[in-house]
Amino acid sequence: MAVRPPVSKSNVFLLMVTGEIESAEFPEYDGLYCNFSFFYGQDWTVLSNSSEGITQTSMRGSSPASNFVWNFPIDVTFKSTNPFGWPQIVVSVYGVNSLGRDEVRGYGSIHLPVTPGRHSLDIDMFVPEPASKLQKLVSWLIGPRPELVDPKFVARGEGREITRVSSQGFVRANVNIVMKDFSKQGYRNGTERFSNNSS
Template structure:
């Protein structure tokens, strides 16, 4: 079987209206992919930078090892970003995803995020109460099937560093 190793760090985030952020993350892979070691999902801590700072620092580790029988369903890294207000409430600040790079080596990735805009009433509700619209199905984040129907608002970026190592793909005629 072919093997994929992903070792990296969720460095942080930038470009958001507020910087008191945390992120939930998860690897999503096809049926032919099997997790051998590591955590497939997790959550960062909430970073509370100073007043003038606009960069959120997480430095959260990622380390997974997959085996596969097929290239179909190559892993993706999916994110949900939340802002924690002074009352400890978590407000959705964005969704995003990135395909795990297919080439070995170290990759610095920027993941653009977005959130649903909702109706005008949803936007007023969000402004006064911090209750932003959320997706009912997390599959919409990384599957393009119905995502084109969504009205969204661009948010900030997540910064990720991933080191990729592969083994055994050349035995199956795949050169990465």
């Protein structure tokens, strides 16, 4: 009687993310929309749904303190063999300038939470600044302001120390994190005492 070899267990874990790009605060502007995507390491793969999106344009409202509300859904599932390169959500906010052209209002990124549950994330935004006073004057007179060639640059460490930026509002995202088979791969995120099966 032949003995069947043991079935090998999967060496991957899943990270499921749902939620929304909720709102933003940019006191100086009106009529903004947000472009979002995810930046992750080479061991990560998008398993289902979309890892990027673009919201509708939102107006601030009558009150100067009003936020821009998008409530744009996020729904993506990742699989990976190790936590290195944990996904970051990357957001870019744009508006229309006085010449009718789209112009960046801010870039930002933040790592997704490493614990299951619902989380509210405030993503600090910044804009690149011209390298000289002359470039700043030219940008102010004829536009457009400096932009990044690749918005995902903000999620990388290389070259960030030589980039001149200024703070510019924030974007709020709400995410629900569900993890599967994370602890089975030998990783710990502080939730094992509550549930060894789902994290």
